[in-house]
Amino acid sequence: MTESNQRIIDADDKGLDAGLALFDEAKVRRIIKKVVDEEASPRLKAYLSTCVHCGLCSDSCHYYLSRDKDPAYSPAGKVKECLLPLISGKKITPAILKKAAVVAYTRCNLCKRCSLYCTLGVDIAYLISVVRRICHLCGVVPHYIQDTANSHSATFNQMWIKDDEWLDCLYWQEEEAREEMPEISIPVEHEGADVMYSVIGPEPKFRAQLIYQAAVIMEKAGINWTFPGTRGWDNSDMCMYTGDYETMGRLKKAHFDTAIRLKVNRIVMGECGHAFRSVFDTGNRYIGWKTPPIPIVHAVEFYHELLTENKITIKKKLATPVTFHDPCNIVRGSGLHEMARTVVGHICETLIEMEPNREHNFCCGAGGGVINCGPPFKNERVLGNRVKAEQLMAAKAKGADIVITPCHNCHGGLEDIIQHYGIDMEIKFLSDIIYETMEI
Amino acid sequence: MSTIRGTSQDIWDSPTDSSRCLIPCPTNTPSHHFPFWKITPSRDGTRCAIPMQITPEECRLYTWTVGNDTPEISEPCLAITDLHPLSKEEFSFLQHTDEGWTAVTHQEPWDMEAEFAWNLIVSDQGVTACQTQDDRRYTPIVDATPWSTSYESSFGLTLSTASHRSAAVVQTVPLTEGDLTTFLSGCFTLGTEEGPWPGHYIGAFNPAISADGTRTAVDARITQYDYTIIVDGQPWSSAWPSVWGPIIHPDGKLVCAPVKEPKGWTLACDGKPFWPGHYVQLWEPAFSPNGQRIAAVIAPHFGIWTLALDGVPWKSRVDGYLTKPVFSPCGSRVGCTGSHKGRAVILIDDCLMSGNFDKAWDPIFSQYGKHVAVKIKKGPWFGLLLNGAEVHRPFLWMADPFFTPDGNHLMICGVEKEGSHYIYTREFIALN
Ligand code: SF4
Ligand code: SF4
Ligand code: SF4
Numbered sequence: 001m002t003e004s005n006q007r008i009i010d011a012d013d014k015g016l017d018a019g020l021a022l023f024d025e026a027k028v029r030r031i032i033k034k035v036v037d038e039e040a041s042p043r044l045k046a047y048l049s050t051c052v053h054c055g056l057c058s059d060s061c062h063y064y065l066s067r068d069k070d071p072a073y074s075p076a077g078k079v080k081e082c083l084l085p086l087i088s089g090k091k092i093t094p095a096i097l098k099k100a101a102v103v104a105y106t107r108c109n110l111c112k113r114c115s116l117y118c119t120l121g122v123d124i125a126y127l128i129s130v131v132r133r134i135c136h137l138c139g140v141v142p143h144y145i146q147d148t149a150n151s152h153s154a155t156f157n158q159m160w161i162k163d164d165e166w167l168d169c170l171y172w173q174e175e176e177a178r179e180e181m182p183e184i185s186i187p188v189e190h191e192g193a194d195v196m197y198s199v200i201g202p203e204p205k206f207r208a209q210l211i212y213q214a215a216v217i218m219e220k221a222g223i224n225w226t227f228p229g230t231r232g233w234d235n236s237d238m239c240m241y242t243g244d245y246e247t248m249g250r251l252k253k254a255h256f257d258t259a260i261r262l263k264v265n266r267i268v269m270g271e272c273g274h275a276f277r278s279v280f281d282t283g284n285r286y287i288g289w290k291t292p293p294i295p296i297v298h299a300v301e302f303y304h305e306l307l308t309e310n311k312i313t314i315k316k317k318l319a320t321p322v323t324f325h326d327p328c329n330i331v332r333g334s335g336l337h338e339m340a341r342t343v344v345g346h347i348c349e350t351l352i353e354m355e356p357n358r359e360h361n362f363c364c365g366a367g368g369g370v371i372n373c374g375p376p377f378k379n380e381r382v383l384g385n386r387v388k389a390e391q392l393m394a395a396k397a398k399g400a401d402i403v404i405t406p407c408h409n410c411h412g413g414l415e416d417i418i419q420h421y422g423i424d425m426e427i428k429f430l431s432d433i434i435y436e437t438m439e440i
Numbered sequence: 441m442s443t444i445r446g447t448s449q450d451i452w453d454s455p456t457d458s459s460r461c462l463i464p465c466p467t468n469t470p471s472h473h474f475p476f477w478k479i480t481p482s483r484d485g486t487r488c489a490i491p492m493q494i495t496p497e498e499c500r501l502y503t504w505t506v507g508n509d510t511p512e513i514s515e516p517c518l519a520i521t522d523l524h525p526l527s528k529e530e531f532s533f534l535q536h537t538d539e540g541w542t543a544v545t546h547q548e549p550w551d552m553e554a555e556f557a558w559n560l561i562v563s564d565q566g567v568t569a570c571q572t573q574d575d576r577r578y579t580p581i582v583d584a585t586p587w588s589t590s591y592e593s594s595f596g597l598t599l600s601t602a603s604h605r606s607a608a609v610v611q612t613v614p615l616t617e618g619d620l621t622t623f624l625s626g627c628f629t630l631g632t633e634e635g636p637w638p639g640h641y642i643g644a645f646n647p648a649i650s651a652d653g654t655r656t657a658v659d660a661r662i663t664q665y666d667y668t669i670i671v672d673g674q675p676w677s678s679a680w681p682s683v684w685g686p687i688i689h690p691d692g693k694l695v696c697a698p699v700k701e702p703k704g705w706t707l708a709c710d711g712k713p714f715w716p717g718h719y720v721q722l723w724e725p726a727f728s729p730n731g732q733r734i735a736a737v738i739a740p741h742f743g744i745w746t747l748a749l750d751g752v753p754w755k756s757r758v759d760g761y762l763t764k765p766v767f768s769p770c771g772s773r774v775g776c777t778g779s780h781k782g783r784a785v786i787l788i789d790d791c792l793m794s795g796n797f798d799k800a801w802d803p804i805f806s807q808y809g810k811h812v813a814v815k816i817k818k819g820p821w822f823g824l825l826l827n828g829a830e831v832h833r834p835f836l837w838m839a840d841p842f843f844t845p846d847g848n849h850l851m852i853c854g855v856e857k858e859g860s861h862y863i864y865t866r867e868f869i870a871l872n
Binding site for chain 2: 150153164265285
């Protein structure tokens with residue numbers, strides 16, 4: 001028994017256990033057949049028949065590198081561990097399904113770094129997503145991320161925030177902001193505004209200051225903007241990662257319907273990577289919109305516009321040297337790395353690059369819903385990303401005291417790595433530094 | 441939360457001469473902060489109101505009557521939200537004071553002081569309802585009368601168009617974070633003033649209520665993998681992996697909803713597939729007011745959208761999106777708005793119109809469908825298309841246009857700027 005396998009057997013998770021307690025092989029087989037024959041795109045067969053198991057992608061995966069090159073953590077190795085046993089036609093046992101779920105949900109961030117290095121263009125993240133879809137339909141999903149998906153389903157946000165609590169938070173943040181700028185307002189339900197600003201659930205719940213900061217930035221930049229006052233304000237989407245695509249579709253419809261109802265010209269979304277993937281690519285397509293029905297821009301693009309078009313003025317750049325963590329979903333997913341560096345150049349005196357960087361950057365280890373699988377898998381996650389710690393330590397050694405990343409999940413992931421590996425670094429959003437350095 | 445305009449004759453005995461009033465920008469409000477987009481005309485357009493946040497702690501409702509530049513000013517409060525036209529000349533809104541939140545209708549606050557109130561809605565009949573929360577219990581209130589039961593949460597409040605009845609999704613079972621078992625056993629259902637349905641569902645969404653208020657429906661998640669439509673507490677006999685919200689026929693007899701079949705999305709009626717076609721997507725169905733026709737937005741191919749009328753797709757196609765179809769009062773005409781190649785479009789009776797505008801609002805038809813008016817926006821300016829031609833000078837802000845019940849005039853209410861003043865005007869276009 002390998003150590004890696006032992007960790008799967010030992011994985012103690014209420015959600016997985018509850019689903020496995022109802023294990024019925026015939027049902028699991030029906031689900032696999034449905035997913036493979038009816039739902040999966042031709043890419044599934046193409047990738048499976050194309051992959052020659054050459055292992056060239058192995059060194060691209062932070063899990064493989066951090067786990068001392070254990071083949072079980074290589075991209076193709078993970079496919080071999082979680083997908084192939086389900087579709088091989090051989091007997092499926094609860095242990096096989098558990099292994100598939102643990103590998104798919106907690107050992108791959110769907111970060112697509114490996115795809116960059118596969119000369120045949122195999123998209124491992126897609127193959128892992130197929131396993132997650134099967135696990136969702138079998139009801140074998142880690143407890144914590146399933147709870148987040150349940151919150152999405154019931155409340156249309158990921159934090160169980162009720163409709164009045166969202167509005168209350170906006171009014172409260174407006175009051176706070178007015179203490180600094182008496183004339184400021186946080187517009188709610190402004191039909192016809194230029195911009196609808198959407199955020200993810202943790203902002204009103206844990207980081208309400210980001211709402212206040214956004215209001216100050218919008219105000220100083222003279223943006224005609226609004227928050228929605230209804231469901232549809234949260235752009236995040238853990239259902240995309242659990243494999244509950246039906247709920248994902250409902251979430252995306254609510255988000256875009258809100259922007260259409262408010263007659264805005266575009267949606268600006270806060271600093272989040274996975275939500276961008278959902279609204280810009282996966283979620284919108286699932287319900288039939290080839291491209292987002294309302295133009296949507298990530299905060300990085302928006303800040304780039306504000307700074308390069310002189311809509312806000314920076315009074316003094318941040319003197320503390322910073323490094324920048326490229327979130328996969330907006331960098332490999334949408335090529336925003338140079339824009340992000342232009343933004344950093346406007347607000348910080350010194351940028352110390354991590355190596356590798358830009359589209360070659362290593363994932364933070366939180367993405368793809370892995371951090372949302374919660375405490376049972378935290379250790380697996382931080383130990384699976386020693387390479388990120390090494391990247392951060394090297395940047396620290398060159399003088400970087402702050403790591404900036406425009407993604408909530410990356411914040412969570414980097415926070416855990418910094419704590420676990422004892423790295424003395426602060427983590428900030430771009431908006432934190434814009435707010436600190438701009439003329440108010 | 442946009443302006444709802446009634447068409448009933450009883451709100452209309454206004455003359456049709458144009459008139460205006462001056463809305464001075466309060467001196468301590470920078471001009472670019474003046475929220476003219478919050479200006480709300482009364483149903484007959486003779487009055488307009490705006491909540492003005494004078495200081496962080498002081499908000500007042502200013503109400504002007506056309507022909508008179510002196511506003512009526514309400515008592516101060518902490519905040520005013522959800523301002524709507526109520527009857528011919530009056531408004532309803534939510535008001536926050538030191539005592540709590542209340543609704544105000546006919547210039548009288550309701551006898552309630554909730555910890556929080558939101559989502560105020562007004563029916564064509566002038567019935568006002570809102571959601572309230574006190575001590576973490578949620579209670580919808582209709583014309584100052586609270587529902588008989590309060591809940592763990594409530595959302596999607598809706599009013600019938602021809603009665604005082606209301607419906608909302610309610611959470612009857614407490615749920616704590618991380619409790620997957622209780623979640624899967626069902627915590628949500630539909631409630632009305634008389635109480636909740638007996639059944640509980642994993643999720644309930646998009647409540648609908650018939651015009652007379654006697655029938656109600658929701659779309660519900662009945663297992664982790666199945667959705668169906670529940671009508672008057674009874675689920676349809678089939679379930680699907682996905683459905684969208686139901687609509688109830690104007691006479692209350694039929695309930696329709698989009699359902700996802702293995703071949704694609706189609707429209708089901710009373711539990712059975714009803715339209716022959718299956719599509720990549722089908723949503724936003726609507727009955728004509730006389731109930732004889734149904735239209736819905738469909739995607740016949742991935743990324744391609746049109747309307748289908750009575751099950752027959754139109755030929756015009758767009759690549760962006762389309763909004764819920766709107767019928768003329770007589771049901772003979774139907775249209776919607778949307779986008780194509782990144783430009784706003786208007787789609788009426790299978791004719792696609794795009795042009796020199798950036799945004800378009802839902803088309804508004806005259807009683808017998810002879811005329812159609814569409815509010816548009818070009819850059820910062822609002823304009824008006826009447827039967828496809830631009831007919832009015834631009835406004836800084838404009839309410840939805842309104843056909844007078846006699847069909848002889850189109851009323852336009854809007855805001856312009858003169859120096860440091862905003863001018864509210866009510867004007868009429870004579871129709872032939
Ligand atoms: S995914 Fe590509 S690089 Fe990796 S083993 Fe397969 S063929 Fe080789
Ligand atoms: S974590 Fe990233 S690099 Fe590793 S297998 Fe998954 S997608 Fe590939
Ligand atoms: S959390 Fe950040 S780094 Fe990790 S996958 Fe998401 S975007 Fe990438």
